[in-house]
Amino acid sequence: MCGVVGIVSAMGAPVNQEIYDALTILQHRGQDAAGIVTHQGGRFYQRKENGLVKDVFRTRHMRDLHGSTGLGHVRYPTAGSSSSSEAQPFYVNSPYGIVLGHNGNLTNTEQLSQEIYQQDLRHLNTNSDSEVLLNVFAHELMNQKKLFVDQKDIFNAVRSVHRRVRGGYAAIGIVSGVGLFAFRDPYALRPLIVGKRVNAAGSTDYMIASESVALDGLGFTRYRDVAPGEAVVVTPEGQIFFEQCHDNPVYSPCIFEFVYFARPDSMIDDISVYKSRLRMGEKLAEKIQREWQGHDIDVVMPIPDTSRTSALQLAAMLNVPYREGFIKNRYIGRTFIMPGQTQRKKSVRQKLNAIDLEFEGKNVLLVDDSIVRGTTSGEIVQMARDAGAKNVYFASAAPAVRYPYVYGIDMPSASELVANNRTTEEVAAFIGADKLIYQDLDDLVEAVGAGSELISSFDTSCFSGVYVTGDITPEYLASIDKSRNDDAKTQQKTPTPEAIGLHNQGS
Numbered sequence: 116m117c118g119v120v121g122i123v124s125a126m127g128a129p130v131n132q133e134i135y136d137a138l139t140i141l142q143h144r145g146q147d148a149a150g151i152v153t154h155q156g157g158r159f160y161q162r163k164e165n166g167l168v169k170d171v172f173r174t175r176h177m178r179d180l181h182g183s184t185g186l187g188h189v190r191y192p193t194a195g196s197s198s199s200s201e202a203q204p205f206y207v208n209s210p211y212g213i214v215l216g217h218n219g220n221l222t223n224t225e226q227l228s229q230e231i232y233q234q235d236l237r238h239l240n241t242n243s244d245s246e247v248l249l250n251v252f253a254h255e256l257m258n259q260k261k262l263f264v265d266q267k268d269i270f271n272a273v274r275s276v277h278r279r280v281r282g283g284y285a286a287i288g289i290v291s292g293v294g295l296f297a298f299r300d301p302y303a304l305r306p307l308i309v310g311k312r313v314n315a316a317g318s319t320d321y322m323i324a325s326e327s328v329a330l331d332g333l334g335f336t337r338y339r340d341v342a343p344g345e346a347v348v349v350t351p352e353g354q355i356f357f358e359q360c361h362d363n364p365v366y367s368p369c370i371f372e373f374v375y376f377a378r379p380d381s382m383i384d385d386i387s388v389y390k391s392r393l394r395m396g397e398k399l400a401e402k403i404q405r406e407w408q409g410h411d412i413d414v415v416m417p418i419p420d421t422s423r424t425s426a427l428q429l430a431a432m433l434n435v436p437y438r439e440g441f442i443k444n445r446y447i448g449r450t451f452i453m454p455g456q457t458q459r460k461k462s463v464r465q466k467l468n469a470i471d472l473e474f475e476g477k478n479v480l481l482v483d484d485s486i487v488r489g490t491t492s493g494e495i496v497q498m499a500r501d502a503g504a505k506n507v508y509f510a511s512a513a514p515a516v517r518y519p520y521v522y523g524i525d526m527p528s529a530s531e532l533v534a535n536n537r538t539t540e541e542v543a544a545f546i547g548a549d550k551l552i553y554q555d556l557d558d559l560v561e562a563v564g565a566g567s568e569l570i571s572s573f574d575t576s577c578f579s580g581v582y583v584t585g586d587i588t589p590e591y592l593a594s595i596d597k598s599r600n601d602d603a604k605t606q607q608k609t610p611t612p613e614a615i616g617l618h619n620q621g622s
């Protein structure tokens with residue numbers, strides 16, 4: 116669930132620092148690698164590497180990122196490897212010079228890779244699906260057969276991208292000589308929003324980002340979400356163009372963004388993530404009242420960070436004290452998006468510590484936003500017991516995650532999901548909880564959907580097994596399981612870490 120951002124300063128001011136700042140705000144979407152590309156005078160300038168934003172960019176790199184148009188990316192790999200050669204943005208020199216950063220995951224990468232070699236006569240140098248997406252776009256732009264292209268040609272190329280590419284994609288790029296462009300898959304699986312800001316010269320700067328929280332932090336206001344299938348082009352002078360590039364777009368954003376990925380202070384598709392999480396807490400409290408009549412919960416506790424919002428509301432609805440019995444080490448990142456199970460498990464213990472007095476002799480209801488592999492919940496239940504809890508109950512603000520996810524969250528293997536082939540009671544036993552309760556899927560959909568008059572359907576595939584794109588076969592699921600389960604990833608030979616192509620500035 117990477118983060119992408121693009122900025123155009125219409126008054127020609129450098130955008131390097133603003134892109135850096137935006138990436139730090141989007142860091143929760145990807146912790147493995149970061150990159151920035153800027154454009155000035157027909158040249159691209161790049162810095163990308165594995166690591167957190169604060170570690171990847173040094174002053175010497177920042178100094179060399181020239182230009183008033185640029186884009187940035189934070190990566191959480193869902194395809195290929197975690198080699199730094201797959202850090203984004205990607206670059207191709209033909210046609211015109213194009214760079215692109217992608218959030219999402221393509222589901223027909225193999226077929227596209229073959230087409231790229233055999234029909235488009237282009238070369239791929241990594242196993243990244245995002246490099247594939249860039250090359251399809253580049254080929255389709257080349258097909259416009261023009262010496263000079265403009266926004267109409269970019270829109271035509273995106274139309275063809277939609278015809279060829281399957282899966283989830285929100286992408287931002289730059290075509291040298293034209294400007295910044297962005298597009299979103301026809302289901303709007305991955306978020307993408309445009310913001311604007313009047314600058315000191317009185318002209319309008321534009322910013323496109325994965326989440327609105329990045330706009331807020333830089334003084335941009337929300338202009339509008341990119342619609343499913345839509346594309347947008349911003350010229351270096353700050354002219355903006357939108358065009359619908361798909362004949363049959365179906366608004367079905369990924370519901371897991373609201374459950375876990377997005378920051379609560381973001382608005383996605385005009386829905387407040389914060390309010391949707393409050394409603395998740397409300398619905399879950401109603402279910403507890405229905406199913407655990409006369410419950411004996413003494414205290415409700417969130418598992419920081421993400422479940423805080425829903426746990427707070429759940430406690431209020433149950434009229435039970437809300438206590439923060441687990442304290443989070445703010446220097447440890449999100450554990451779910453860490454690359455291997457050993458690292459994830461170790462990090463939960465380093466990340467969270469219990470305040471014993473909140474547990475001693477109490478019936479504690481621990482609330483998490485979701486239980487995926489059970490890494491967090493298993494460790495946390497044990498920590499609650501060690502801290503002296505009498506009974507440890509567990510509530511998940513999302514339904515049981517039983518199916519692999521294919522559109523941009525790295526959950527490729529059903530067998531790694533703790534709820535796969537297990538009943539609620541079996542999961543409770545597995546994580547060591549005395550009782551476990553999951554949100555119902557209808558309630559989750561209502562909790563998020565209540566924030567929108569426009570959107571009535573969401574991608575709920577990891578809970579329901581229903582894939583909105585309608586083209587996910589058991590064979591495909593078997594193949595990603597085989598290639599991307601934790602063991603396979605550990606055994607993967609890391610390809611050469613040096614990115615071939617555009618050299619890093621000042622590295």
Ligand SMILES: O=P(O)(O)OC[C@H]1O[C@H](OP(=O)(O)OP(=O)(O)O)[C@H](O)[C@@H]1O
Pocket residue numbers: 375418419420421422448449450451452483484485486487488489490491492
């Ligand atoms: O069942 P699991 O496989 O452990 O996955 C689910 C857990 O992982 C996430 O937390 P994470 O630490 O990534 O981020 P957070 O601090 O935003 O809650 C999520 O919020 C759950 O706590």
Ligand SMILES: NC(=O)CC[C@H](N)C(=O)O
Pocket residue numbers: 116117118190191192193194195201217218219220221243244245523524
């Ligand atoms: N999380 C994402 O959006 C990943 C983007 C892309 N599939 C990659 O692996 O780099």
Ligand SMILES: [Mg+2]
Pocket residue numbers: 418419420421422483484491
């Ligand atoms: Mg968590």
